[in-house]
Amino acid sequence: MDLLEYQGKQLFAKHGIAVPSGEVASTVDDAVATAEKIGFPCAIKAQVLIGGRGKAGGIKIAQNVEEARAHADAILGMDIIGPHGEGPFRVDQVWIEGGSEIAAEYYASVILDRGEKKLLAMVSAKGGMDIEAVAAEDPEALVKRHIDPTSEFSAAAARSIVADAGLAEDALDAAAEVLVGLAEVAREEDATLIEVNPLIVTAGRDVVALDSKVTIDGNSLFRHQDLAEIADTVEDPQEQMAKEKGLTYVKLDGNVGILANGAGLCMSTLDVVAQAGGAPANFLDAGGGSKAEAIVNALEVIKSDAKVTAILFNIFGGITRCDEIANGIVTASRQIDLGVPLVVRLDGTNSEEGLRILAEADLPNLHQEKTMLDAARRVVELAGSAS
Amino acid sequence: MSIIVGEKTKLAVSGLTGREGSFHGLRNKAYGTDLVAGVTPGKGGQDVEGVPVFDTIKEAVDEAGANTSMIFVPARFAAAAIDEAIDSGVETVIAITEGIPVLDMLSTYWKAKEKGVRLIGPNCPGVLSPGKANVGIIPAQFFDPGPIGVVSKSGTLTYQIGNELKQAGTGNSSIVGIGGDPIVGSDFIDILKLYEADPETELIVMVGEIGGDAEERAAEFIAAEVSKPVVAYIAGFTAPPGKQMGHAGAIISGSSGTAQAKKDALEAKGVRVGESPTETAAIAAEMLRG
Numbered sequence: 001m002d003l004l005e006y007q008g009k010q011l012f013a014k015h016g017i018a019v020p021s022g023e024v025a026s027t028v029d030d031a032v033a034t035a036e037k038i039g040f041p042c043a044i045k046a047q048v049l050i051g052g053r054g055k056a057g058g059i060k061i062a063q064n065v066e067e068a069r070a071h072a073d074a075i076l077g078m079d080i081i082g083p084h085g086e087g088p089f090r091v092d093q094v095w096i097e098g099g100s101e102i103a104a105e106y107y108a109s110v111i112l113d114r115g116e117k118k119l120l121a122m123v124s125a126k127g128g129m130d131i132e133a134v135a136a137e138d139p140e141a142l143v144k145r146h147i148d149p150t151s152e153f154s155a156a157a158a159r160s161i162v163a164d165a166g167l168a169e170d171a172l173d174a175a176a177e178v179l180v181g182l183a184e185v186a187r188e189e190d191a192t193l194i195e196v197n198p199l200i201v202t203a204g205r206d207v208v209a210l211d212s213k214v215t216i217d218g219n220s221l222f223r224h225q226d227l228a229e230i231a232d233t234v235e236d237p238q239e240q241m242a243k244e245k246g247l248t249y250v251k252l253d254g255n256v257g258i259l260a261n262g263a264g265l266c267m268s269t270l271d272v273v274a275q276a277g278g279a280p281a282n283f284l285d286a287g288g289g290s291k292a293e294a295i296v297n298a299l300e301v302i303k304s305d306a307k308v309t310a311i312l313f314n315i316f317g318g319i320t321r322c323d324e325i326a327n328g329i330v331t332a333s334r335q336i337d338l339g340v341p342l343v344v345r346l347d348g349t350n351s352e353e354g355l356r357i358l359a360e361a362d363l364p365n366l367h368q369e370k371t372m373l374d375a376a377r378r379v380v381e382l383a384g385s386a387s
Numbered sequence: 388m389s390i391i392v393g394e395k396t397k398l399a400v401s402g403l404t405g406r407e408g409s410f411h412g413l414r415n416k417a418y419g420t421d422l423v424a425g426v427t428p429g430k431g432g433q434d435v436e437g438v439p440v441f442d443t444i445k446e447a448v449d450e451a452g453a454n455t456s457m458i459f460v461p462a463r464f465a466a467a468a469i470d471e472a473i474d475s476g477v478e479t480v481i482a483i484t485e486g487i488p489v490l491d492m493l494s495t496y497w498k499a500k501e502k503g504v505r506l507i508g509p510n511c512p513g514v515l516s517p518g519k520a521n522v523g524i525i526p527a528q529f530f531d532p533g534p535i536g537v538v539s540k541s542g543t544l545t546y547q548i549g550n551e552l553k554q555a556g557t558g559n560s561s562i563v564g565i566g567g568d569p570i571v572g573s574d575f576i577d578i579l580k581l582y583e584a585d586p587e588t589e590l591i592v593m594v595g596e597i598g599g600d601a602e603e604r605a606a607e608f609i610a611a612e613v614s615k616p617v618v619a620y621i622a623g624f625t626a627p628p629g630k631q632m633g634h635a636g637a638i639i640s641g642s643s644g645t646a647q648a649k650k651d652a653l654e655a656k657g658v659r660v661g662e663s664p665t666e667t668a669a670i671a672a673e674m675l676r677g
Contacts, residue, residue, distance in 0.1 A: 219489065222462075
């Protein structure tokens with residue numbers, strides 16, 4: 001789960017990392033009132049989960065009330081496209097914070113390095129710009145050091161990293177403290193990525209996190225009440241519905257509704273549907289051990305996307321039992337009017353029982369296929385003719 | 388031979404008294420796996436269909452001779468159960484549980500390394516050595532004994548490919564589901580090493596998916612250390628591009644983590660990559676016939 005800039009900064013503040021004080025606003029009037037309270041100059045920053053906000057015009061400095069109103073009016077409601085064409089991301093909130101006098105811009109991050117199975121700290125004196133470009137063009141400028149997973153991350157260890165990165169001598173202690181704080185955020189808040197770009201030195205020689213990018217491990221939310229509440233605010237109505245029902249759903253642009261069990265099989269199903277000439281409408285992993293009720297929920301979620309003209313169920317049962325899936329399909333077909341053809345492929349644990357249940361129920365508009373490729377071809381055919 | 392589980396496996400299942408734990412534990416037993424114990428704190432002295440239950444994994448080791456532990460414990464308690472298993476004296480821990488916080492696995496991973504315990508998973512379907520033993524949730528009826536070793540990040544996708552291999556008239560030395568979590572106890576390279584050394588394995592099928600750089604690392608390892616033929620499949624070509632938040636991930640791995648990047652890395656090292664599970668199985672069967 002990704003946090004908005006201000007949510008990340010609130011976590012930073014909780015762990016003793018200096019951030020500019022500010023407030024969030026979702027209307028122009030609130031934004032102007034907040035700006036007046038904070039004083040000028042102040043920064044008005046679009047809160048969306050994508051990089052490149054500055055270049056897209058989503059971050060502006062206001063010198064007075066008139067500018068604050070003009071900027072808030074321009075930024076709230078704008079659609080921001082990511083640097084790699086992601087989005088659009090509609091701006092519903094702005095973060096308003098006091099302007100900072102910047103003497104130097106650095107880069108600092110702590111990230112889970114999957115390959116090495118350790119947290120990795122990275123620091124550079126070349127902050128405030130595209131750090132991927134810095135890493136590619138001047139790798140020496142980016143100091144990377146793993147954090148020992150079996151012991152505390154000491155201020156001394158952090159200081160040697162920031163010193164090697166060539167940060168200003170009089171900022172080393174404060175920057176080291178920030179780095180220790182970032183590692184603490186990782187360990188105590190279950191963050192798998194924390195990036196600060198820029199980490200600034202102010203004219204008064206304070207070290208302050210001017211931006212934040214934080215990713216929290218979704219599996220850890222049971223022990224973070226505050227973060228779990230943030231996770232509950234998803235925008236897309238289908239994704240929201242899926243989340244409430246405990247399903248993993250990602251909406252796509254096509255018309256072939258897809259349900260599979262297991263993320264790998266689900267991704268593979270999207271691939272074979274695409275290879276068969278179809279366009280998947282969604283990714284929906286019903287998870288391990290899917291029960292009948294989960295199938296009813298899944299069909300409701302898929303069906304709520306009006307673009308869907310046919311649905312493919314691709315199930316290979318391990319922990320999932322095909323008889324439970326079949327019962328779910330039968331129950332769902334009686335509870336909700338699908339109105340679109342359903343192609344079902346059941347294989348694996350208790351598949352014979354599952355196939356028998358489906359055959360006995362004799363549901364209209366249900367097509368069984370024995371293999372994944374045949375099922376993909378069939379659903380693409382049916383989806384096409386239905387539209 | 389086979390790898391990780393086989394005739395010598397003596398299994399203790401943590402969570403055997405739970406619904407899924409008993410369903411799959413007893414299925415493993417019915418398959419022929421030597422299920423010697425269940426473990427549930429506070430339920431020591433009971434039994435599940437004749438299998439004695441102990442309070443701790445250590446007791447299952449000392450009193451029932453368990454050498455392999457399977458973890459079927461709910462996510463929030465699972466890391467502690469894996470830690471307990473690592474300290475208990477078993478050689479192998481197979482963690483089926485999904486949804487374990489990744490930072491819990493960080494310390495658990497290094498604990499297993501330090502103690503020399505082989506950890507498979509978490510969030511994996513387990514290990515099956517057809518005709519010998521099954522530890523986990525893999526539906527064994529879809530796999531026959533044979534010369535192909537399978538290693539996979541994904542559970543259901545593994546069953547799919549194993550089943551296609553069976554249709555193609557071949558079978559498996561072992562099937563290892565390493566799990567798709569960011570941190571797993573054993574990665575592709577660990578399992579490739581075991582297959583390379585296993586005399587029964589003639590060919591290896593590797594099943595990857597988007598995210599991380601384990602496939603790219605495996606490609607390097609295959610080129611340098613694996614003499615047996617390897618066929619790969621990667622899932623996720625049409626997966627939606629993730630929203631790019633930070634840049635730090637791409638910097639450390641040097642890879643975008645996309646299915647195409649993984650396919651390219653493997654093909655650059657001479658590994659054939661199938662377009663679909665079906666084609667992957669067909670390539671493997673064809674290469675075996677050679």
